[in-house]
Amino acid sequence: MYETFYGLNGRPFQLTPDPRFYFESLTHRKALSYLGYGLAQGEGFIVITGDVGAGKTTLVSHLMATIDKARLTAANIVTTKLDSQDIVRVAANHFDIETDHMDKAQLLSAFEEFLHAEARAGRRCLLIVDETQNLPVDALEELRMLSNFQLGGQALLQIFLLGQPEFRDMLENSNQLEQLRQRVIAHHHLEPMNAEEIEPYITHRLSKSGWSGRPKITSNVFRLLFAETDGVPRKINTLMSRILLMGAIEHAELIDHVMVERVLADLNGEAVEIAEPSELSEEIKSPLWEKPKKASDAGADRAPAVLGEMTEQDQEVPHQASPQPEDVPVSASEDEAVIPTVPSGTEETPSAPAATPVHEALKAAGYESGPPVIDDETAQIVDMFAKRLSLVEKRMDGQEENLHRVLTMLVEWVENDVRSKESYVNAGRAA
Helix, strand or coil: CHHHHCCCCCCCCCCCCCHHHCCCCHHHHHHHHHHHHHHHHCCCEEEEEECCCCCHHHHHHHHHHHCCCCCEEEEEEECCCCCHHHHHHHHHHHCCCCCCCCCHHHHHHHHHHHHHHHHHCCCEEEEEEECHHHCCHHHHHHHHHHCCCEECCEECEEEEEEECHHHHHHHHHCHHHHHHHHHEEEEEEECCCCHHHHHHHHHHHHHHCCCCCCCEECHHHHHHHHHHHCCCHHHHHHHHHHHHHHHHHCCCCEECHHHHHHHHHHHCCCCCCCCCHHHCCHHHHCCCCCCCCCCCHHHHHHCCCCCCCCCHHHHCCCCCCCCCCCCCCCCCCCCCCCCCCCCCCCCCCCCCCCCCHHHHHHHHCCCCCCCCCCCHHHHHHHHHHHHHHHHHHHHHHHHHHHHHHHHHHHHHHHHHHHHHHHHHHHHHHHC
8 A cells, every 4th residue: 555655667666575575684695605605515504594484485486587497497395384294295305206196105206207307407406495494304414415415426407405593502402413414515503683784675676666765764763773673674664564564644745753652552452642843832741640739729639640740821811800718618520620619608709700611601501690710820721731631632533534535545446456356357358
């Protein structure tokens, strides 16, 4: 969805490994050197390990995109928990060797015959086994046996093993894999990218997708991305996809650390602020549950202790202060503004204050005798609650607008997908 809004010709941060997006970080450059060395040797095992999402599959896909297929026949398999016979059958199938109704002896014979035929045609064979941490020891030993096939003193099959760190530990510590360890001619562990590589990595993938500078990305975004992902490519891709999606939803032309923090809050299930900072008044920016600092003793006794500090502008309320007796009984709940009354029998009658929105609201609620006597601080408190309520309503309006944008973009995406499929079907019929 976001690629349409920002004018991209593809998804730059998709999770599916794609050799077009290969980025040569320092650790990937070292790994590629080991793979190149192994191909030049033409024998043995090359082992590449790394954490989940480190880029092992993308690395090998990039290598396979650069090889001469007229001189090298390659098969790439992703393993589950296969036993010794299954691993040979799966490998043979990926080399397009017919294996139906064959027992293990026939299967190995057909495999060797295929390797000989490829060698006579001037082609070497390479088997790439991904997710090797899923293989038991007997399946790994069977792979070692496949590497024994030779013709004229030359190995017929070379094997790349890709796995997570637990495979490295198993290879180093298992006594049963001693012979396999002796066949490993190169081993490299992919590390996460360092902080300086995050920006070129992101701009590289965006440029491969037709990025023309929209959206702009501030430099502090890259530092925040590194802190959140530890430099793991797949984590970066996942987070950047969410950031660009939010940017498209809000029609943002600038990606900054504020937006990244909001995405992180959203991912963590925290509340996401919709209002812009410019919409917040000074008193709203202060802590919500804080007593007013500029209050008289009497007002402090009567005011609810749930208000932020009032600004000078808030204190300018257009009505007069009325004198208050010291011993006024208070009976109100914690969440209600207290309206003091004047005890009977007093000689002085307080002057009637000017009507305010608060007075008008009270009158509308049933005070037919006119505005009740109300002091400045109580009016300020109620007015402040009114401001806060207004701000909440604005935020709700903003959330509704964002939801409308998401639904609009989703409808457009579905319509475009339907039109693409119809064009494909019509083109097929025409052909």
